[in-house]
Amino acid sequence: MLEKISFGTYRTTFQNPVHQEAINYALDNGVKYIDTSSNYMYGEAEILIGQALEGRNREEFTVVSKGGYIQGPNLQRVKEGWEVEELVEYDPNCFHSISPMFLEDQIDNSLQRLNTPYIDCYLLHNPEYYLLTNLKSDATNEDIDKHHSIMQERIEKAFAFLETMVEQGKIKSYGISSNSFAKQENDYHFLEYRYLLDYAKEIAGENHHFKVIQLPFNMYEKDGVPCAKYFHENGIEVHANRPLNAFYMGGMLRLASYKPCNDFDNLLAEVKKVDNKQLQILIDDLIENQSRFGFAGDVDDTIEYQVIPYIIQGIKLDKKYYKVIDNFLTCYKQNIKYSLGKITAKKLELAEPLDKIALEYLLKKHYISKVLVGLRTKEYVDKILTYTKED
Numbered sequence: 001m002l003e004k005i006s007f008g009t010y011r012t013t014f015q016n017p018v019h020q021e022a023i024n025y026a027l028d029n030g031v032k033y034i035d036t037s038s039n040y041m042y043g044e045a046e047i048l049i050g051q052a053l054e055g056r057n058r059e060e061f062t063v064v065s066k067g068g069y070i071q072g073p074n075l076q077r078v079k080e081g082w083e084v085e086e087l088v089e090y091d092p093n094c095f096h097s098i099s100p101m102f103l104e105d106q107i108d109n110s111l112q113r114l115n116t117p118y119i120d121c122y123l124l125h126n127p128e129y130y131l132l133t134n135l136k137s138d139a140t141n142e143d144i145d146k147h148h149s150i151m152q153e154r155i156e157k158a159f160a161f162l163e164t165m166v167e168q169g170k171i172k173s174y175g176i177s178s179n180s181f182a183k184q185e186n187d188y189h190f191l192e193y194r195y196l197l198d199y200a201k202e203i204a205g206e207n208h209h210f211k212v213i214q215l216p217f218n219m220y221e222k223d224g225v226p227c228a229k230y231f232h233e234n235g236i237e238v239h240a241n242r243p244l245n246a247f248y249m250g251g252m253l254r255l256a257s258y259k260p261c262n263d264f265d266n267l268l269a270e271v272k273k274v275d276n277k278q279l280q281i282l283i284d285d286l287i288e289n290q291s292r293f294g295f296a297g298d299v300d301d302t303i304e305y306q307v308i309p310y311i312i313q314g315i316k317l318d319k320k321y322y323k324v325i326d327n328f329l330t331c332y333k334q335n336i337k338y339s340l341g342k343i344t345a346k347k348l349e350l351a352e353p354l355d356k357i358a359l360e361y362l363l364k365k366h367y368i369s370k371v372l373v374g375l376r377t378k379e380y381v382d383k384i385l386t387y388t389k390e391d
Helices: 017-028 040-053 072-079 100-114 129-134 141-167 196-207 225-233 264-272 277-288 296-315 319-348 354-363 378-390
Strands: 005-008 033-035 062-067 088-091 094-096 121-125 174-177 210-216 237-241 245-248 251-254 370-374
Touching: 005 017, 017 040, 017 378, 033 370, 040 062, 040 072, 040 100, 062 100, 072 094, 088 129, 094 129, 100 121, 100 141, 121 141, 121 210, 129 141, 141 174, 141 196, 174 237, 196 210, 210 225, 225 237, 251 296, 251 319, 264 277, 264 319, 277 296, 277 319, 296 319, 319 354, 354 370, 354 378
Parallel strands: 005 033, 005 370, 033 062, 062 121, 121 174, 174 210, 210 237, 237 370
Antiparallel strands: 088 094, 245 251
């Protein structure tokens, strides 16, 4: 089953040695498929992949990347005067476009970051942002028809452009990654998928290069089943993302089990030796508020995007303390996620490990070609390798 696992690179960066170790270990141990996007850590995930592929036989690995989001540096370019066609202004921090001029820019930048002459498959990344922006709760039937028609026109134009990228050798195939494939058909933002093959055939005939669709799919989110089966039956690969993060009963659950960190008290004692008042206030706050987390992903986000930047930029500690602090924070996260995993297993009345059950559910689906798993640590790569060998 290892051949159905794709190394997901969301929230990975070449600047993190843990991520470097994880991807190299995965590629050394049989993982051949890698999924990324131009906006994952604003391109730093693609640089990570390029570095990992250096010195390897490129033909042995399949790299999927995506384009559409305008965030970070790209958003700054727009605000400084870069005119992007068919610009969608979703919110102040997130714009979007699947116009040919924008996609060409993104493909060229991705090729440079990936340090590769070609991308195996390039996906339009959540094109439904156009619908999310233009169709609100008060939309009339006329509004719905109008904007869905424009959405389809933009996708067809993007497909025609991507066929030219195949001709130029920059990509080998293309497709769409869409959260809206997994919505119910009566949802305003459902992305109609049954025209897509027709577009590809009208543009390039039976030898078109529309090869992959990607959608959220897990044990508790199954609205995408009709879409997945439709494309499988028509020879298109179906890639499932978010296999372990499930919307359930109005909230988000992490379908994963973790081992406890038994060295917490010793690591806390080491951190407490650091003579810095700001750091100690921060550590006390983390200890006092451990119960505030209800989702494992929130723990990672808080530590990686708030706590660590504050320590580096706000407290400005001597770097000699970084290792001690990192060890403590890693253990802190692990214990919270261990507790949340236990709560989730009890709530769902499932045995553990939860991630093994959740992955087996998808890996056994004949219409699922790949399952995207975020593999940011060597330890988690090892866990996945063990699960797939057992199968």
